[in-house]
Amino acid sequence: MPMSSYIESIRTRIGNDFLLLPGVTAVIRDGEQFLLARHAHSGLWSLIGGGVEPGEEPSDAVAREVFEETGARIQINAIIGAYGGEPMMVTYPNGDQVGYMTIAYECELLSNAAPDLDEIIELGWFHRDTILTLPRRHWIDRVIHDSPVRAQQDTE
Structure with missing residues (x-):
């Protein structure tokens, strides 16, 4: 997705200098699997947000960022935390130098997800242990760590 007109207007005045920006992050899970996106600009895996x-x-x-990047609708269940x-x-x-402060939301998918190939190369579901082996944005480790561990449901 191209730079927003708001950020572009700031960049015309400050150039590449550091800019602190508010962001949001979706922690989308299926049990102990987390949905990650591999970003086109870096090739790194990360949580979905913007x-x-x-x-x-x-x-x-x-909700907008998840829809723009995956075409999926979500339900927000809780706030996991704020990170910066x-x-x-x-x-x-x-x-361009940027520092983000993000609010991470626990979310669930309400529809199928497919990557927006302009921004996202691929989507994948990964267990929290596997995520530690991926080329990734390392800040997501803290967010995933803070995401509550789900108890296994007994099936009888």
Whole structure:
């Protein structure tokens, strides 16, 4: 997805200098499997999310971002936490320096997901242990760690 007009207007004034941005992250699970996306610009795996637009509610932003990147609708169940700091700082290939502060939401899919090939190379379901072996944005480790472990349901 191209840069928002809001960010673009700021970038025309500050160039590539550091910019702190609010974001949202969707933690989408199926049992102990997490849905991750491999991003086209970095080739790294991460949780699905993006920026909050001016005037937008964060919960609306996470639903919009998931839909834009996967075509899927979600239900938000809970807030997992808020994250920021050094692990959330990125310098993009064009030189733009960004620090994100993100709110992570526990979500469930209400429809099928397929990647938006402009932004996302592929989607995959991974167990939390497997995620640690992937080329990934390392900040997601903390979010996944904070995501509650689900008790196994007894089947009789």
